[in-house]
Amino acid sequence: MAGKIKITKYNEMLVTPDHLGDGAELSPEVGIHEVCFGSISLVDVSETHAALVCDTCGLRVMIPREVNTYGELKGYFIALAMPSGIWVTTEVEEGGQDGG
Numbered sequence: 396m397a398g399k400i401k402i403t404k405y406n407e408m409l410v411t412p413d414h415l416g417d418g419a420e421l422s423p424e425v426g427i428h429e430v431c432f433g434s435i436s437l438v439d440v441s442e443t444h445a446a447l448v449c450d451t452c453g454l455r456v457m458i459p460r461e462v463n464t465y466g467e468l469k470g471y472f473i474a475l476a477m478p479s480g481i482w483v484t485t486e487v488e489e490g491g492q493d494g495g
């Protein structure tokens with residue numbers, strides 16, 4: 396199942412491979428950077444962290460090394476995007492009153 400994961404606040408998207416579901420372990424080539432089509436690799440950079448590195452544009456995004464699967468990766472970036480732990484989806488309509 397192909398998916399997209401927003402990996403920076405600048406809306407950079409990681410496109411995950413078609414054949415790997417949420418339960419699949421991250422492969423060394425994690426996926427494709429949507430806009431530049433570069434290959435995003437997973438590189439261990441310290442005892443605690445790894446980096447998602449794009450071979451084309453130089454994108455480099457840190458993730459904890461305890462993130463092991465695509466599902467965990469998705470969850471990690473969703474949690475990062477939450478302001479103060481409150482998740483607001485884009486589906487919610489603005490305004491509580493419609494003046495009727």
Ligand SMILES: [Zn+2]
Nearest residue numbers: 428431449452
């Ligand atoms: Zn890139």
